[in-house]
Amino acid sequence: MKALIVFGALLLSTPLYAAQLVLELGASTRTWQTEELLKHPDARMVQIAEDVSYKKPMSYRAVPLTSLLTGIQPDDHLQAVALDGFAAEMPAAPLLNKSGARAWLAIEDPAQPWPSLGEGKSSAGPFYLVWTDPQAGHISPEQWPYAVASIKRLSAVAERFPALLPAPNLAKDDPVNKGFALFQKNCLACHRLNGAGDAQFGPDLNVPFNPTEYFSGDFLKRYIRDPQGLRRWPQGKMPGFSAAVLPDSELDLLVVYLKHMAGRKQPLAP
The missing domain is CATH 3.90.420.10 (Oxidoreductase, molybdopterin-binding domain)
Known part of the structure; x- marks a missing residue:
């Protein structure tokens, strides 16, 4: 003992x-x-x-x-x-x-x-x-x-996950491509899109529905700014993106990319 x-x-x-x-x-x-x-x-x-x-x-x-x-x-x-x-x-x-x-x-x-x-x-x-x-x-x-x-x-995100790419005919400085860069920086850590990405954390942002298809008006932007202000639940983990981190001009570009990708859905593998 x-x-x-x-x-x-x-x-x-x-x-x-x-x-x-x-x-x-x-x-x-x-x-x-x-x-x-x-x-x-x-x-x-x-x-x-x-x-x-x-x-x-x-x-x-x-x-x-x-x-x-x-x-x-x-x-x-x-x-x-x-x-x-x-x-x-x-x-x-x-x-x-x-x-x-x-x-x-x-x-x-x-x-x-x-x-x-x-x-x-x-x-x-x-x-x-x-x-x-x-x-x-x-x-x-x-x-x-x-x-x-x-x-x-x-390798870069665009090489690993072509399903995330905007339409190829867009100019490099097109707002959609600028929004894609912001999506990689701010969203891809938690979310996939068209099933593409390595995150195992949050929901897919394009299939079955893109958030621009069910958030009307400015509610999507309000949700990104303060998720718990629109959907409050104890398990909610998404952080809010303040204007200091994601200025209004960049938030607009991010939403432009999401709207664009709503028209470029790809079916998920069974």
């Missing part, structure tokens, strides 16, 4: 580093354990003035993402996949910044766990992509993925 008590005390006093982050950056794959990242030579405490997930100032031990993205170039494309199926599509260039808006991988220390994200919810750990000075880079809330399990280098 005494041996069991001593063993139990050891378990309680020894931090457990069970979490791991997988980086698939092309030719190489690297798995980082929590303990390794907490002791990384570039790890430091960072202060986040307006944390997207916690809605308050937060402090984290974090590693600059540039220290982990070995071999990644600014024109590469990355995807951060969370434990819940959230899949943030991100161009590499902003993640490699060393000034202005800067990306950090925050690491949750099991000995000092982060607070819950809400009643009945877990924390943002074990790994959370956060930004210092995000306003300098026009960073979207979707570029703050939490509970990150892996970061992968992939």
Whole structure:
């Protein structure tokens, strides 16, 4: 019995580093354990003035993402996949910044766990992509993925998912194509469209119906601004996109893309 008590005390006093982050950056794959990242030579405490997930100032031990993205170039494309199926599509260039808006991988220390994200919810750990000075880079809330399990280098969204593409005869600077770029940045982390995308989180935005087909007037824009203001339920997870994050001009372009895609539906595979 005494041996069991001593063993139990050891378990309680020894931090457990069970979490791991997988980086698939092309030719190489690297798995980082929590303990390794907490002791990384570039790890430091960072202060986040307006944390997207916690809605308050937060402090984290974090590693600059540039220290982990070995071999990644600014024109590469990355995807951060969370434990819940959230899949943030991100161009590499902003993640490699060393000034202005800067990306950090925050690491949750099991000995000092982060607070819950809400009643009945877990924390943002074990790994959370956060930004210092995000306003300098026009960073979207979707570029703050939490509970990150892996970061992968992939080909661009348009190459992987042609079903998302607008009509090919449109000019590159057409409002629809500008809206497509905004859709990738703000929506594709949670939603698919025409069944295309890697997200396992929210509903498809074109089949069976596109939201522009059932939201009348300005209700779709109001919903994007404040989802819980139109449909309130405890399990609602969609964040609101403020004008500071998604200006009215960009919101208009996003809706233009969705309206366009309502006429380009593709049947889902059975």
